[in-house]
Amino acid sequence: MIILKGTKGKKSNVLLISFFIPLTLILPLFIKSSFFIHMLIMSFINAILAIGLNFILGFIGEKSLGHAAFYGLGAYTTAILSTKFNLSDWRSLLISLLVTAIGALIIGFPSLRLRGPYFSIVTLGFVLILQLFISNGGVLTGGPTGLPGVKRLEIYNPFNNNVIVLSTDISYYYLITISFWFCFLISILLVSSKIGRAWTAIRENLDLAESIGINSFKYKLIAFLTGAIMAGLAGSIYAHYFSFVSPKLFDTFVNINIVTMVIIGGEGTILGPVIGAFLITILPEILRFAEELRILIFGFILLITIIFAPKGIVGTITNILIHEKER
Amino acid sequence: MRRFLLVLLLNLMVFLVLPSFAENIIKIGVIAPLTGSQAIIGTNVVNGIKSAVKRINDAGGINGSIVKLVIYDDRNIPDEGVAAARRLIYEDKVKVIIGSIGSSVTLAIQQLTMRENIFLVTPVSMSPALTQRGDKYFFRVTATAEMRQRGFVSFVVENLKPKTIAYLAVNDDLGRSEVEAAEKFYAELKGPTTIFKAFFDPSESNFISYLTKIKVLNPDVLFIVADSVKAATIVKQAKTLGIKTTILSSADAATAQFLQLAGDAAEGIYFPLDWSPDFTDKYSREFLNAYKEDYGTIPDTKFAVQGWEAMWIVAEAIKKAGGIDNPDKLRTAFLNLTWIGPRGTWKFKENGDPIGISTFVVIVKNGKFERVLTK
Amino acid sequence: MLLLLQTIVNGIVDGLAYSLMSSGLTLVFGIGRVINFAHGELFTLGAYIAIILVQNHFSYLFGSLISIILVGFVGVIIETLVIRRLRRLGASIWSPFLATLALLNILQSLYLIIFSPNPYILNNPFAYVPINIFSITISGQDLIILIVFLLSICLLNWFLKKTKYGIAMKAISQDREASLLMGINIENIYKLTWFLGAMLSALAGILLTPKSTVDPYIGRVALLKGLCVVIIGGLGSIEGAILGGIFLGLTESLASVYLLPTFKDVFGYLFVILILLLKPRGILGKSLRRG
Numbered sequence: 001m002i003i004l005k006g007t008k009g010k011k012s013n014v015l016l017i018s019f020f021i022p023l024t025l026i027l028p029l030f031i032k033s034s035f036f037i038h039m040l041i042m043s044f045i046n047a048i049l050a051i052g053l054n055f056i057l058g059f060i061g062e063k064s065l066g067h068a069a070f071y072g073l074g075a076y077t078t079a080i081l082s083t084k085f086n087l088s089d090w091r092s093l094l095i096s097l098l099v100t101a102i103g104a105l106i107i108g109f110p111s112l113r114l115r116g117p118y119f120s121i122v123t124l125g126f127v128l129i130l131q132l133f134i135s136n137g138g139v140l141t142g143g144p145t146g147l148p149g150v151k152r153l154e155i156y157n158p159f160n161n162n163v164i165v166l167s168t169d170i171s172y173y174y175l176i177t178i179s180f181w182f183c184f185l186i187s188i189l190l191v192s193s194k195i196g197r198a199w200t201a202i203r204e205n206l207d208l209a210e211s212i213g214i215n216s217f218k219y220k221l222i223a224f225l226t227g228a229i230m231a232g233l234a235g236s237i238y239a240h241y242f243s244f245v246s247p248k249l250f251d252t253f254v255n256i257n258i259v260t261m262v263i264i265g266g267e268g269t270i271l272g273p274v275i276g277a278f279l280i281t282i283l284p285e286i287l288r289f290a291e292e293l294r295i296l297i298f299g300f301i302l303l304i305t306i307i308f309a310p311k312g313i314v315g316t317i318t319n320i321l322i323h324e325k326e327r
Numbered sequence: 328m329r330r331f332l333l334v335l336l337l338n339l340m341v342f343l344v345l346p347s348f349a350e351n352i353i354k355i356g357v358i359a360p361l362t363g364s365q366a367i368i369g370t371n372v373v374n375g376i377k378s379a380v381k382r383i384n385d386a387g388g389i390n391g392s393i394v395k396l397v398i399y400d401d402r403n404i405p406d407e408g409v410a411a412a413r414r415l416i417y418e419d420k421v422k423v424i425i426g427s428i429g430s431s432v433t434l435a436i437q438q439l440t441m442r443e444n445i446f447l448v449t450p451v452s453m454s455p456a457l458t459q460r461g462d463k464y465f466f467r468v469t470a471t472a473e474m475r476q477r478g479f480v481s482f483v484v485e486n487l488k489p490k491t492i493a494y495l496a497v498n499d500d501l502g503r504s505e506v507e508a509a510e511k512f513y514a515e516l517k518g519p520t521t522i523f524k525a526f527f528d529p530s531e532s533n534f535i536s537y538l539t540k541i542k543v544l545n546p547d548v549l550f551i552v553a554d555s556v557k558a559a560t561i562v563k564q565a566k567t568l569g570i571k572t573t574i575l576s577s578a579d580a581a582t583a584q585f586l587q588l589a590g591d592a593a594e595g596i597y598f599p600l601d602w603s604p605d606f607t608d609k610y611s612r613e614f615l616n617a618y619k620e621d622y623g624t625i626p627d628t629k630f631a632v633q634g635w636e637a638m639w640i641v642a643e644a645i646k647k648a649g650g651i652d653n654p655d656k657l658r659t660a661f662l663n664l665t666w667i668g669p670r671g672t673w674k675f676k677e678n679g680d681p682i683g684i685s686t687f688v689v690i691v692k693n694g695k696f697e698r699v700l701t702k
Numbered sequence: 703m704l705l706l707l708q709t710i711v712n713g714i715v716d717g718l719a720y721s722l723m724s725s726g727l728t729l730v731f732g733i734g735r736v737i738n739f740a741h742g743e744l745f746t747l748g749a750y751i752a753i754i755l756v757q758n759h760f761s762y763l764f765g766s767l768i769s770i771i772l773v774g775f776v777g778v779i780i781e782t783l784v785i786r787r788l789r790r791l792g793a794s795i796w797s798p799f800l801a802t803l804a805l806l807n808i809l810q811s812l813y814l815i816i817f818s819p820n821p822y823i824l825n826n827p828f829a830y831v832p833i834n835i836f837s838i839t840i841s842g843q844d845l846i847i848l849i850v851f852l853l854s855i856c857l858l859n860w861f862l863k864k865t866k867y868g869i870a871m872k873a874i875s876q877d878r879e880a881s882l883l884m885g886i887n888i889e890n891i892y893k894l895t896w897f898l899g900a901m902l903s904a905l906a907g908i909l910l911t912p913k914s915t916v917d918p919y920i921g922r923v924a925l926l927k928g929l930c931v932v933i934i935g936g937l938g939s940i941e942g943a944i945l946g947g948i949f950l951g952l953t954e955s956l957a958s959v960y961l962l963p964t965f966k967d968v969f970g971y972l973f974v975i976l977i978l979l980l981k982p983r984g985i986l987g988k989s990l991r992r993g
Contacts, residue, residue, distance in 0.1 A: 033417060033418065034413065034416075034417035035413050035414055035417040035418050038410065038413045038417075039410075042406075042410070063799070110975070110978070110979050111978075113982075114978060114982050117731070117737055117937060118933065118937075118978060118982055118983075121929050121930075121933050121974075121978075122933075122974075122975055122978045124929070125930070125933075125971045125974050125975050125978075126975070128926070128967075128971055129968055129971045129972065129975075132528075132965065132967060132968045132971075133968070135498055136498065136526065136964055136965065143498075143500075143503055144431075144498050144499045144500060144502075144503060145430045145431050145434065145454045145456065145499070145500040145503070146405065146430075146431045146434060146435070148434045148435075148437065148438060148456055148460065149438075149460060242405075242406075242409060242435060242438060243438035244405060244434055244435040244438050246405050246431040246434075246435070247431075248404055248405055248406075248431060251404075252922070252926075253404075256803060259800070260800065260803070263800050285410065285414075288399065288400075288414075293811070293815070294362075294400070295362065295807050295810070295811040296807070296808055296811035296812065296815070298807060299804045299805070299806075299807030299808035299811060300804075300808060302800070302803070302804035302807065303784070303801060303804035303805065303808065306788070306800050306801045306804060307784065307787055307788065307801065310788065310791055362811075362814055362819075363919075364919050366814065366818075366819035367818075367819045367820055367821075370818075370819065498964070523963075524964075525958075525963035525964045526964045527964070527966075528967060530919070530922060530923050531923075532913070532914035532915070532920070532923070533716060533719075533913065533914070535712050535715075535716070536709070536712055536713075536716075536954065536955045536958040536959055536963070536966065537958060537963055537966075539705070539708050539709060539712055539955075539959060540705075540958070540959045540963065543704075543705045556821045556915050556917075559915075560913075560914045560915060563830050564830075564841075564913070566830065566832075567830045567831070567832045567839065567841045568832070568839050569832060569834075569839060584821075588821065588823065588915065592830075627820075
């Protein structure tokens with residue numbers, strides 16, 4: 001299974017991962033710029049979102065446009081628990097993930113029976129409804145303005161019965177990096193397992209897969225649910241890091257951004273969403289020198305990539321390498 | 328691909344190596360929506376700020392130091408506002424930020440500025456939450472909803488004596504805070520009862536169904552809260568439906584743009600007004616002349632004056648404090664200053680809100696705003 | 703009673719507007735098999751071009767006609783330069799979706815740069831004139847919408863059923879392979895589809911924007927409502943678009959008058975989801991076959 005360009009087989013994959021993991025962990029020692037750390041944190045948050053979306057969008061092949069729903073649910077649950085109930089530790093994190101999972105089940109059960117554009121539009125519809133409810137949620141959700149003052153994440157230190165409050169940017173960098181690697185490894189495990197094979201079968205030919213006994217609904221639900229929970233995790237960390245949530249988290253723009261990350265990076269690949277996430281997060285900031293033209297240039301880059309590299313960056317590179325090897 | 332990487336690398340190097348600013352330049356950060364749905368307001372505010380800076384620098388700067396603006400677009404998205412703020416604080420090393428417009432963005436930025444003891448001044452954001460968080464270095468250079476509504480509500484109760492009121496407001500911090508303030512004061516004065524209240528999505532442009540219900544309920548007054556463009560659409564559609572109820576509007580729509588878009592549907596509508604380009608006092612004329620000189624026209628919304636005043640007040644405070652390095656001194660300067668601008672005399676309270684900007688009531692007669700003389 | 707009647711009339715009027723918004727979308731999907739996410743931007747483009755022409759002393763009527771044709775050509779350009787390329791590459795059915803999304807961003811940014819965020823008005827003298835029939839009020843523009851829309855639908859119907867090209871379009875929407883075998887020039891038909899689809903999107907923009915204002919962001923609502931309608935009515939069916947639009951309009955109108963006005967849009971979306979659960983293909987939808 002190719003997850004990193006040019007490599008095949010488990011050994012070299014493991015080698016490469018064991019290089020990158022410590023690299024990302026010691027990176028803060030070399031980066032002096034707080035702004036750059038922020039960019040990395042946002043990139044990792046987006047990478048988790050993209051990896052999660054990739055399960056249903058890339059591997060199953062159903063283009064969900066509702067991923068932001070779970071991101072927002074995770075973020076808002078954490079925010080509400082922190083500001084209204086004074087809960088800001090592993091318990092609020094767990095509850096946030098639980099709420100996100102329940103949301104995924106509620107949205108998933110009716111939607112996953114649909115296919116193609118119908119599935120996409122209904123997932124979009126759910127996000128819009130959620131956004132409207134949150135905007136009109138009064139004091140509980142902070143209404144259209146949002147909820148400020150989300151407290152920092154507290155970690156209980158069992159060794160000295162104390163509570164560590166994660167308050168610096170660097171601490172969130174580590175939090176999000178560890179979470180990212182966790183999600184990344186889970187995605188590798190899932191894809192290389194029976195579940196991943198079932199996903200591929202469903203994507204290639206649903207009817208054929210069903211005829212050999214694969215319960216497509218069950219596997220779709222697994223993809224949807226796993227992705228949603230990852231999004232919820234990203235949302236929770238977001239809430240603690242920014243100390244603020246607003247209904248803009250559910251915006252169509254956010255949804256489309258995440259979808260773009262997955263497709264540009266390479267849907268149905270493991271590394272693709274990660275690369276896409278980093279690119280889409282950092283690119284607009286680099287383009288700030290052309291403030292008004294930012295989105296225009298962004299759109300053009302997107303268009304060119306789709307026309308000339310429709311399988312995404314990783315997909316196209318993998319294709320090139322396969323063809324070269326076959327020569 | 329290689330060139331892209333090179334550009335990326337160069338940009339990153341610039342971030343890491345950026346030198347701190349020279350001695351006689353004062354950098355002020357500005358965050359506002361220059362694209363996106365609030366772009367009209369954002370660009371107007373920034374224009375006002377830029378005009379102010381030009382005049383400040385022409386007069387020798389602040390205590391001899393030239394003011395330099397670093398402006399970033401936030402697209403009215405909180406995440407972008409925070410990214411811009413981080414860039415301003417960590418890369419550009421500013422100590423004072425003017426921004427933003429939408430309260431969500433300002434609130435998000437505030438979480439960061441509070442932690443880093445950076446001065447934040449908003450020229451537009453209305454949300455009460457901004458001054459309820461105990462942020463010592465936050466000041467609001469604009470009237471809050473309560474300030475705008477208090478006098479207006481008294482006027483309505485005493486002069487129009489309505490028994491019932493309907494609310495139609497945009498669902499954002501402006502709409503929510505104005506309706507909340509109005510309801511509070513009407514209740515205090517034992518004014519009209521609310522018989523209809525609806526908040527519409529900021530992207531809405533079809534108000535017929537709301538107006539149909541309002542027409543049937545026939546309230547004595549209808550209070551609408553929306554920007555100039557939406558308010559004009561609402562009153563035009565109301566006129567088409569034949570609604571004869573007296574309309575009250577929030578101050579944001581009291582603009583030449585509203586009059587132009589609404590045409591004769593604007594007749595008879597009451598507004599609380601803190602400023603309009605028709606003002607002829609010397610402070611307003613100074614602003615209008617400057618704006619005309621810089622942009623070739625007088626502003627068609629009042630948001631430009633908000634940017635202008637915010638910048639001047641910040642400059643005043645910096646002058647009094649002797650620089651931007653000590654936020655506590657800056658805070659003291661803010662609390663002690665009195666500044667007169669087109670909208671009146673500015674002073675600030677401990678929590679950062681301004682004290683009593685005067686508003687008076689106007690009504691539209693023959694396509695112009697006319698001041699209503701009260702008893 | 704009067705309230706109910708007025709509410710229903712409002713709903714039907716709004717519904718026709720929504721049907722208008724979705725007709726371009728459904729045509730392009732039904733035959734071209736692509737959901738054109740840039741539909742909202744073509745809607746906006748139609749309005750902007752008409753405004754420029756009217757400002758330069760064209761009449762509303764002529765300005766509109768020219769605008770529609772010009773936007774039609776823009777549609778052809780999109781199909782030729784972008785969509786067709788992706789088809790040739792054999793890319794997944796979803797690459798065009800992302801491509802049209804990219805176009806959305808590009809066009810919207812262009813509008814912002816060229817026209818600034820300030821609102822423009824596409825004026826015609828009848829737009830706000832109230833028309834009272836038995837105490838029910840509609841605006842002059844509503845009447846114009848009704849007339850023009852019905853005319854367009856009749857024209858489109860005639861075209862699809864009676865002309866060589868129209869029949870070819872229907873053939874392709876039903877069975878692409880067979881159509882190819884029958885010697886239909888599929889590339890030309892796709893171009894024609896996009897031409898007509900873009901024209902319809904622009905027509906919607908021209909007819910609907912006199913009721914409010916024009917800025918770079920009005921396309922978003924057109925796209926969202928358009929998508930809702932095609933779901934309710936069924937992707938690929940013009941009759942479905944009309945029915946779907948009216949259903950959506952009625953739902954929103956009734957809900958906002960008799961239930962909670964603030965949640966008007968929510969009721970609309972909930973209705974869409976309900977339809978999706980009960981009748982996934984929409985009321986009159988075509989099935990989505992592979993190929």
